[in-house]
Amino acid sequence: MAYHIEPKPLHELTIAELAQRLRGGKLTSVELTHHYLERIKRLDPQLNAFVTVAADAALAAATHADARLARGEGGPLTGIPIAHKDIFCTRGLRTSCGSRMLDNFIAPYDATAVERLAAAGAVVLGKTNMDEFAMGSSNETSFYGPVKNPWDLDRVPGGSSGGSAAAVAARLCAAATGTDTGGSIRQPAALCGITGIKPTYGRVSRWGMIAFASSLDQAGPMTRSAEDAALLLQAMAGFDPRDSTSAEEAVPDYGAQLGTDLAGLRIGLPREYFGAGLDAGVAASIQGAIREYERLGARIIDISLPNSPLSVPVYYVVAPAECSSNLARFDGVRYGHRCEAPRDLEDLYKCSRAEGFGSEVKRRIMIGTYALSAGYYDAYYLKAQQIRHLISDDFRRAFEQVDVIMGPTSPTTAFPLGAKMDDPVAMYLNDIYTIATNLAGLPGISIPVAPVDGMPVGLQIIGDYFQEGRLLNIAHRLQQATDWHLAAPPEV
Amino acid sequence: MSLDRADVEKIAHLARLALSESETERYALDLSNILGLVEAMGAVDTAGVTPMAHPLHMAQRLRADEPTEPDQRALFQSIAPLTEEGLYLVPRVIE
Numbered sequence: 272m273a274y275h276i277e278p279k280p281l282h283e284l285t286i287a288e289l290a291q292r293l294r295g296g297k298l299t300s301v302e303l304t305h306h307y308l309e310r311i312k313r314l315d316p317q318l319n320a321f322v323t324v325a326a327d328a329a330l331a332a333a334t335h336a337d338a339r340l341a342r343g344e345g346g347p348l349t350g351i352p353i354a355h356k357d358i359f360c361t362r363g364l365r366t367s368c369g370s371r372m373l374d375n376f377i378a379p380y381d382a383t384a385v386e387r388l389a390a391a392g393a394v395v396l397g398k399t400n401m402d403e404f405a406m407g408s409s410n411e412t413s414f415y416g417p418v419k420n421p422w423d424l425d426r427v428p429g430g431s432s433g434g435s436a437a438a439v440a441a442r443l444c445a446a447a448t449g450t451d452t453g454g455s456i457r458q459p460a461a462l463c464g465i466t467g468i469k470p471t472y473g474r475v476s477r478w479g480m481i482a483f484a485s486s487l488d489q490a491g492p493m494t495r496s497a498e499d500a501a502l503l504l505q506a507m508a509g510f511d512p513r514d515s516t517s518a519e520e521a522v523p524d525y526g527a528q529l530g531t532d533l534a535g536l537r538i539g540l541p542r543e544y545f546g547a548g549l550d551a552g553v554a555a556s557i558q559g560a561i562r563e564y565e566r567l568g569a570r571i572i573d574i575s576l577p578n579s580p581l582s583v584p585v586y587y588v589v590a591p592a593e594c595s596s597n598l599a600r601f602d603g604v605r606y607g608h609r610c611e612a613p614r615d616l617e618d619l620y621k622c623s624r625a626e627g628f629g630s631e632v633k634r635r636i637m638i639g640t641y642a643l644s645a646g647y648y649d650a651y652y653l654k655a656q657q658i659r660h661l662i663s664d665d666f667r668r669a670f671e672q673v674d675v676i677m678g679p680t681s682p683t684t685a686f687p688l689g690a691k692m693d694d695p696v697a698m699y700l701n702d703i704y705t706i707a708t709n710l711a712g713l714p715g716i717s718i719p720v721a722p723v724d725g726m727p728v729g730l731q732i733i734g735d736y737f738q739e740g741r742l743l744n745i746a747h748r749l750q751q752a753t754d755w756h757l758a759a760p761p762e763v
Numbered sequence: 764m765s766l767d768r769a770d771v772e773k774i775a776h777l778a779r780l781a782l783s784e785s786e787t788e789r790y791a792l793d794l795s796n797i798l799g800l801v802e803a804m805g806a807v808d809t810a811g812v813t814p815m816a817h818p819l820h821m822a823q824r825l826r827a828d829e830p831t832e833p834d835q836r837a838l839f840q841s842i843a844p845l846t847e848e849g850l851y852l853v854p855r856v857i858e
Contacts (some may be wrong), residue, residue: 379838427841472818486817515824516817584803595778602779604851609844615854617779625781633780637771637790638797640778654804656814661807695793696800712818736819 281306282442283759286499289445290347293340300333300340300350304394307352311396311443314762318419320428320438322357323365324397332394337725339392347502349392354444355433357398358405359385359490360479369401369413369431369479372607372627382479383511384448384490391506396444400434403629404424404598405455405483407431408701411692412631419688420463421550421760422726426685429459436463437492440727440760446494446503450480451485453586454705460493461680464502464719464758466746467493471737472712473518475504476511477605484593485516487709496756497718497746501525504739520737528740529747536745537673541576544678544704552723560720560730560749564677567748572673576665581658582707583699587654588642589710594632595639601627634695663711670735675745679704680717680729702710704717708733716742719755725757764798766791 272763281303292298309324315321331353336350360366360378365371381389389395402412409417420426420431421441428437428513432449439447441600449456451469460467468491476489478672492503494645505525538561545554565571567605603609603623610626613619630634642651669676681701691698708715713736717729730749750756766774771791775782782790836849845852 313779375842377842379835379842473821487839512826516821518819518821519824522802578807581803581807587797587801588804599779602855603844605839606842607842609852613854616856618781619854620779621781624779628780630786633778633782633786634790634793634797636778636780637774638794641766641770641774641798644777650805651801653814654807654809656816657812658807660812660815661809663818667826684767696796699797699800710818 282310285496286347286351286445286494286502289351293350300336300394301330303350304329304333304352304396307396307444313638314441315443317424318401318421318437318441319416319435320418320441320443321354321397322367322369322400322434323734325364325395328364329394329396336392336394345392348388348506351392351445352394352396353697354396354399354435354438354447354448355385356401356432356447356480358401358450358479359448361385361395361398364398366398366481367414368405369403369415370627370629370632371414372601374414374608376607378479380479383513384507385479387405387506388448388503391561399438399447402433403632404481404594405431405450405452406594406631406635408454408458408698409612409691410434410459411688412629414629417688420685422464422705423685426687426726427462428463429681429685431455432493434518435461436460436465436467439463439465439495439692442759448490448491449493450488450490451709452483452590453709454702455468456491456493457680457705457715457729458702460717462628462685462727464496464722464727464760465493466489466497466716466718466756467738468500468504468716468742469708469714470504470508470739471518473516473716474714474737474739475507476514478511478513482597484590485597486593487590497716497743497750498529501529504743508739514579514584518737523740525740525743528744531744532568533564533745533748536564536569536675537572538564538569539572539574539669539676541574541579541669541676541678542574548703549679550683550723553679553683553728556721556728557730558722559614561677563749563753574669574673574676576669576707577663578658578661579707582662582710582718583703585655585658585662585710586702586706587638587699588651589659591635591639592642592652593639595636595643598632598636631695659710662707666711667714675741676733678731680731684723684726684728703732712736714739714742716746718746718749719758722758765803766798780841
């Protein structure tokens with residue numbers, strides 16, 4: 272008896288499945304790129320996930336990829352359509368960082384992550400929306416307007432990589448890049464129901480990635496599965512002499528580690544990540560995922576990260592201090608926005624910056640300026656860097672006992688648009704479970720688990736330094752045993 | 764720690780940000796609230812704790828003092844708001 276099996280639409284195929292079809296000559300990158308461009312054209316007006324769509328350049332890159340594939344060249348990313356968060360410099364293609372300040376900025380060079388993905392043959396469909404200068408947890412601070420969550424258009428997608436998360440979740444690209452300073456890959460991945468990994472500090476080059484807080488910033492992939500994330504990270508990671516904090520550490524074969532058995536895996540559950548403030552539905556969903564891991568052979572160990580409640584206060588000194596310094600470069604002189612008819616040089620600086628930056632960016636610049644100003648440095652910046660050490664020591668002690676740490680990525684599911692915009696402190700508390708890993712420089716991944724009231728929930732898995740392969744392996748095994756990651760939002 | 768309008772005006776000047784009257788008012792409130800959040804740090808005993816400057820405690824990597832960048836002045840100035848004969852133009856500083 273013959274069955275007619277409805278073929279999966281192209282946008283539901285994983286990167287590994289697409290790569291197989293592209294290499295087998297059953298599909299061309301030009302066809303695939305047209306397919307995604309058509310989806311963006313039809314669906315993105317409702318989502319606002321893209322700031323710039325580069326249709327002509329994408330089709331040219333796809334044609335080039337097809338030629339490589341026809342010669343039997345290229346790898347698993349050759350011809351795969353992706354999108355870059357608009358924080359990565361792309362030569363010849365506007366890089367706005369979600370800000371009026373850079374609305375007219377065409378970068379003269381490519382970021383290393385962009386360059387490496389291009390060398391691997393990935394096709395860039397466009398640049399995704401984001402919180403202005405990556406400062407936000409809801410993608411509502413963008414100069415280009417908020418991104419909508421594809422699961423519910425009245426809710427936020429999370430931030431700051433909200434455009435990338437929404438685009439991947441809505442199947443507007445096969446994968447996207449993001450950056451994470453305090454949770455900006457993991458939190459939107461959780462709120463949109465996708466996989467997102469923040470690697471160890473220094474694992475992916477920061478060259479050409481517009482700086483927010485240089486001791487915390489890290490780039491990573493946002494995808495529909497851990498397997499796809501492994502393929503992207505493989506291309507993105509590695510030493511780069513142009514980034515002075517790039518890690519001189521060999522990149523392992525992430526794909527080869529995916530299948531490793533989880534028997535005997537020691538999972539630490541920090542009691543601080545399951546206390547007050549965690550939504551009961553989210554907690555139940557996380558516990559459900561942890562039970563799956565027990566079925567896969569893992570052992571659960573209660574642990575404590577006693578200084579973790581301090582991570583939000585510490586972050587809101589360290590990150591603004593570094594941002595006030597990094598954003599001093601926007602002066603209206605060399606590139607970016609310049610005000611009309613300044614009275615004098617000081618007026619040129621002050622007015623260009625006042626007009627170019629939005630209110631959240633100004634808030635953070637001022638907090639940072641204050642924390643670094645004469646008389647306050649010791650009480651704020653120095654104190655924060657000391658507590659940062661204590662937070663980091665908590666993790667060091669935990670990893671003597673356990674292999675990985677698990678907990679929720681975010682305390683709630685996606686909240687309604689506008690709900691927290693008038694209360695910066697409430698917004699900051701969204702990142703309570705993600706910030707500590709940035710302060711310590713550790714890798715973390717968020718993967719979808721059982722939804723609550725139809726909205727996605729993310730499980731966060733934190734590993735020791737340079738354990739990205741282990742995190743991807745642990746995520747992949749869950750995704751093989753369950754189908755939470757396959758859920759797609761309704762077509763908007 | 765609570766900031767008043769004069770504090771905010773001073774900070775905004777240091778940060779080279781022009782603020783309107785109403786913005787100054789709002790930022791005084793916002794910044795005070797953020798400092799309220801940050802105040803939790805004060806209760807922690809950090810005597811003798813080394814400040815953490817780098818997540819991996821790595822030292823700054825050095826390279827040979829040799830030029831690595833070619834001259835790209837024309838390319839870089841092509842995105843500047845105002846240039847003339849290879850120079851960036853700003854309002855007159857010296858009368």
